[in-house]
Amino acid sequence: MPGLRLEISMSLDGFVAGPEQTVEEPLGRGGEQLHEWIFGLASWREAHGLDGGERNADDDIVRETVGRAGAIIMGRKMFSGGSGPWEDDPKADAWWGDDPPFGVPVFILTHHPRETVTKANGTSYVFVTDGIESALEQAQAVAGDRGVAIAGGADVVQQYLRAGLLDEIELHVAPLLLGGGVRLFDGVGDVKLELMRAESSPAVAHLWYRVSRT
Amino acid sequence: MPGLRLEISMSLDGFVAGPEQTVEEPLGRGGEQLHEWIFGLASWREAHGLDGGERNADDDIVRETVGRAGAIIMGRKMFSGGSGPWEDDPKADAWWGDDPPFGVPVFILTHHPRETVTKANGTSYVFVTDGIESALEQAQAVAGDRGVAIAGGADVVQQYLRAGLLDEIELHVAPLLLGGGVRLFDGVGDVKLELMRAESSPAVAHLWYRVSRT
Numbered sequence: 054m055p056g057l058r059l060e061i062s063m064s065l066d067g068f069v070a071g072p073e074q075t076v077e078e079p080l081g082r083g084g085e086q087l088h089e090w091i092f093g094l095a096s097w098r099e100a101h102g103l104d105g106g107e108r109n110a111d112d113d114i115v116r117e118t119v120g121r122a123g124a125i126i127m128g129r130k131m132f133s134g135g136s137g138p139w140e141d142d143p144k145a146d147a148w149w150g151d152d153p154p155f156g157v158p159v160f161i162l163t164h165h166p167r168e169t170v171t172k173a174n175g176t177s178y179v180f181v182t183d184g185i186e187s188a189l190e191q192a193q194a195v196a197g198d199r200g201v202a203i204a205g206g207a208d209v210v211q212q213y214l215r216a217g218l219l220d221e222i223e224l225h226v227a228p229l230l231l232g233g234g235v236r237l238f239d240g241v242g243d244v245k246l247e248l249m250r251a252e253s254s255p256a257v258a259h260l261w262y263r264v265s266r267t
Numbered sequence: 268m269p270g271l272r273l274e275i276s277m278s279l280d281g282f283v284a285g286p287e288q289t290v291e292e293p294l295g296r297g298g299e300q301l302h303e304w305i306f307g308l309a310s311w312r313e314a315h316g317l318d319g320g321e322r323n324a325d326d327d328i329v330r331e332t333v334g335r336a337g338a339i340i341m342g343r344k345m346f347s348g349g350s351g352p353w354e355d356d357p358k359a360d361a362w363w364g365d366d367p368p369f370g371v372p373v374f375i376l377t378h379h380p381r382e383t384v385t386k387a388n389g390t391s392y393v394f395v396t397d398g399i400e401s402a403l404e405q406a407q408a409v410a411g412d413r414g415v416a417i418a419g420g421a422d423v424v425q426q427y428l429r430a431g432l433l434d435e436i437e438l439h440v441a442p443l444l445l446g447g448g449v450r451l452f453d454g455v456g457d458v459k460l461e462l463m464r465a466e467s468s469p470a471v472a473h474l475w476y477r478v479s480r481t
Contacts, residue, residue, distance in 0.1 A: 065438075065452065065460060065474075065476075066281055066450070066451075066452035066453075067280055067281040224279075226474070228460040228461060228462040228476060229459075229460055230452050230455060230458050230460065232452075232454070232455070232456070236280070237280075238279065238280035238444050238446075239280075240446070241444060241446070242446070244444050245443075246279060246442040246443055246444065247442060247469070248442040248467060248468075248469055248470070248471070248472060249469075250467065251465055251466065251467030251472045252465065253462060253464065253465030253474070254462075255461070255462055255463075256462070257462070258462060258465045258472070258474055260279075260440070260467070260472055262279075262442060
């Protein structure tokens, strides 16, 4: 069975979101810049139902993984776009709208039980209240050979890292400093990383790691 | 005139030294691991008067820059190996011994005036008490076309970044998490980075950036 993968964009100073996250600006101040390298790529635009876009080395790299995972694991805050409507109203919709870009079952880690929600394009939201191992098992059961990816946020990544359940990290290091916000690797304990590959364009450096506990 | 360069090893979580730095362990707990990728290379061993060593892609990269700078700027703590003898006795020797690996004038930023000290191999220690711009001017005057490099520590790097005086960063990202210690990019404000090049081996990822103020 393929391992659990994380693919995420990080600033050179280690942040995956900027400071002052809000529902309007879920990636915090400056956080959108982390993903600027990807928005213009043909592969990303296709995955979001858009025409055109650039075909270059970054595009090839995104194409390797886009749509690869058969299931996704996501934190509650990432699902609802921060500390917004979801917490007040458990029936409130996801931040991701009616045509979400996932296309596979998404397992949401939460403390609030809720019925599964089915969206367009094969996306469904399955709410898991009994912990990260249960979410991984359920995700693997539906993903099969396609494997499972963690979408974020950082707190969920850190939980899986601490538990020794994350196997691969594909890191897109954006050439910018956010100076504050949410750090990807805070408090994860002893983690062993093996550098598998690195590529770069003027827009971003891609680093692939295999992960194990020391 | 060539720009001011920084070449430094950093953990993937952004640290250039681990926690609990001491005179015996100036890079803090686990900090030596940051430099493991370089110790076995022929270029590094030659620069330190040792025979043998590996010749590979990492070695080629080190060879591009080793001995390139005509002068070096260094913080007082890096000079004396932490908060050790230097502070108690301004005549105490540098942490780097009688045969230091620099081979060029080293300009030490300090608050304590002191006579220039001359060592073997062309290394001299010039003590600068009137600030980072003065240190850079003095270093550039002796370096000429060879340019000036910052050796560290992080506080000195941050001062030059904040002042908009650093032009290039060659970052060696070691595949490890230190989880604590001294962060390279803390509190540097708005800095614009341009990714120039990336290379990697199983031991380390090399990233080259051009720096400007936004």
